[in-house]
Amino acid sequence: MAKTNQDRKDPPIDGGKSPARETERERTERKRHESENHDEALEETFPASDPVSPFVPAKAPN
Numbered sequence: 001m002a003k004t005n006q007d008r009k010d011p012p013i014d015g016g017k018s019p020a021r022e023t024e025r026e027r028t029e030r031k032r033h034e035s036e037n038h039d040e041a042l043e044e045t046f047p048a049s050d051p052v053s054p055f056v057p058a059k060a061p062n
Contacts, residue, residue, distance in 0.1 A: 006013065022030065
């Protein structure tokens with residue numbers, strides 16, 4: 001399957017021709033690459049936020 005700047009869900013830009021079916025090897029490689037990208041993106045989000053700090057209410061004004 002040729003690499004393009006399109007997502008698989010995008011309509012074809014070559015006059016409506018259907019894209020060639022990907023082989024099992026291409027599908028496996030695509031899935032592995034997607035999984036690696038997801039893992040990397042997940043790792044880059046941690047820590048997701050600063051640790052929760054305990055809330056200490058201020059004293060009421062007199």
